[in-house]
Amino acid sequence: MKLLVIGGGGREHAIIQKLKENRDVETVYALPGNGGIAADAVCVDIAATDIEGAVRFAAEQKIDFAVVTPDDPLVLGMVDALEVAGIPCFGPEKKAAIIEGSKVFAKDLMKKYGIPTARYEVFTDRDAALAYLETAKLPVVIKADGLALGKGVIIAGTREEARNAIATIMVDKKFGHSGDRVVIEEFLTGPEVSVLSFTDGETVVPMVSSMDHKRAHDGDEGLNTGGMGTVAPNPYYTADVAARCMEEIFLPTIRAMRAEGRTFRGCLYFGLMLTPDGPKVIEYNCRFGDPETQVVLPLMESDLLTVMRACRDGRLAQTEVRFSDGAACCVVMASEGYPASYEKGYEITVDEDVSARIYVAGAKLSGGKLLTSGGRVLGVVATAADLKSAVAQAYEQVEKIHFGNAYYRRDIGRRALDA
Numbered sequence: 434m435k436l437l438v439i440g441g442g443g444r445e446h447a448i449i450q451k452l453k454e455n456r457d458v459e460t461v462y463a464l465p466g467n468g469g470i471a472a473d474a475v476c477v478d479i480a481a482t483d484i485e486g487a488v489r490f491a492a493e494q495k496i497d498f499a500v501v502t503p504d505d506p507l508v509l510g511m512v513d514a515l516e517v518a519g520i521p522c523f524g525p526e527k528k529a530a531i532i533e534g535s536k537v538f539a540k541d542l543m544k545k546y547g548i549p550t551a552r553y554e555v556f557t558d559r560d561a562a563l564a565y566l567e568t569a570k571l572p573v574v575i576k577a578d579g580l581a582l583g584k585g586v587i588i589a590g591t592r593e594e595a596r597n598a599i600a601t602i603m604v605d606k607k608f609g610h611s612g613d614r615v616v617i618e619e620f621l622t623g624p625e626v627s628v629l630s631f632t633d634g635e636t637v638v639p640m641v642s643s644m645d646h647k648r649a650h651d652g653d654e655g656l657n658t659g660g661m662g663t664v665a666p667n668p669y670y671t672a673d674v675a676a677r678c679m680e681e682i683f684l685p686t687i688r689a690m691r692a693e694g695r696t697f698r699g700c701l702y703f704g705l706m707l708t709p710d711g712p713k714v715i716e717y718n719c720r721f722g723d724p725e726t727q728v729v730l731p732l733m734e735s736d737l738l739t740v741m742r743a744c745r746d747g748r749l750a751q752t753e754v755r756f757s758d759g760a761a762c763c764v765v766m767a768s769e770g771y772p773a774s775y776e777k778g779y780e781i782t783v784d785e786d787v788s789a790r791i792y793v794a795g796a797k798l799s800g801g802k803l804l805t806s807g808g809r810v811l812g813v814v815a816t817a818a819d820l821k822s823a824v825a826q827a828y829e830q831v832e833k834i835h836f837g838n839a840y841y842r843r844d845i846g847r848r849a850l851d852a
């Protein structure tokens with residue numbers, strides 16, 4: 434079989450390696466992939482958002498199955514276009530991807546179907562938003578409606594910060610049209626859990642839970658990033674919590690999407706907060722999380738391609754989806770300065786005795802060398818029988834990978850181990 438994977442980050446690298454465990458897979462093409470993915474797939478210089486280019490390429494190469502992973506091509510309708518061209522796909526159609534593409538849609542869906550989430554108001558008018566903020570309880574959470582590279586969420590501790598957030602989103606349009614509407618919501622507290630799930634629109638099968646580390650620096654300080662590391666499973670996500678989430682959140686969401694005529698097939702990501710009042714949805718993503726995928730897939734024992742095809746064809750109930758009861762840790766090695774400005778172009782070298790999985794996110798090949806080309810450069814992943822060993826091994830392995838300006842958090846997994 435010939436597979437196509439749209440995207441080019443660490444998440445896609447993990448997906449490609451996992452797909453290749455299936456012996457029927459002959460070739461994987463990555464659009465655009467990256468310098469590290471090139472070791473596992475044929476990288477083609479077509480942007481992940483170039484729908485026409487992807488459809489043309491898939492038709493020419495007679496691709497048997499495509500996996501669309503990043504949010505923007507999904508929200509733009511990449512799956513719809515490939516399916517029309519006769520290419521079966523893993524991933525939601527445009528009308529279902531809106532669950533991530535519009536926070537207003539997601540919040541209204543949860544309200545309509547009684548799915549627990551933070552209380553909120555929606556504003557299209559700046560003055561109305563500002564007036565509301567004068568009396569809102571602090572801290573307050575302000576979110577741009579649309580996709581904003583994970584940066585459209587501002588937690589304001591003071592009224593002045595709240596006013597500035599409205600100016601940034603609605604007046605300066607820092608996130609473009611994503612800021613035409615804002616959601617202002619109540620600040621929730623409690624441990625966060627990421628749960629990725631497979632779904633064919635009827636059946637939903639959660640994968641092993643995980644914990645992201647979004648801030649740039651140790652102790653959860655510094656700017657929000659795309660994610661500096663992950664562990665799986667998440668110790669806060671007990672069997673009781675899992676059962677409650679299935680009953681109150683996962684199944685109701687899948688049913689709600691179907692009832693709305695927006696059947697969701699693919700990977701639905703539940704960003705949850707375990708509040709004193711029970712689990713609540715912080716956000717939905719219409720795709721695998723990054724870097725959650727890098728710890729979840731190494732623990733998956735079933736064949737990923739088989740499960741993905743079952744999601745697309747509506748056969749998930751009859752398909753085995755098994756995870757090991759071990760643990761995994763991913764430490765992201767980044768360029769110092771990320772997520773603000775950073776230098777790139779440094780050579781990446783790896784000691785011969787490295788045993789971790791290395792999922793490359795931001796690197797390019799140049800003259801046979803692998804050079805850093807992004808903020809998040811790569812994820813170092815270790816699996817073990819328990820979380821403590823997985824964390825220790827991941828950090829041992831980090832020592833064996835070298836590049837100029839390397840930076841990583843030293844405390845990935847600490848909160849999970851203290852839990």
Ligand code: AMP
Nearest residue numbers: 551574583586618619620621704715716
């Ligand atoms: P999001 O992009 O929606 O995942 O938001 C980014 C981060 O902001 C989340 O991972 C939470 O840590 C935080 N956050 C978002 N919404 C809330 C909320 N209502 N209460 C507290 N923290 C929040």
Ligand code: GLY
Nearest residue numbers: 645660722723724
């Ligand atoms: N790690 C969170 C995300 O992928 O959005």
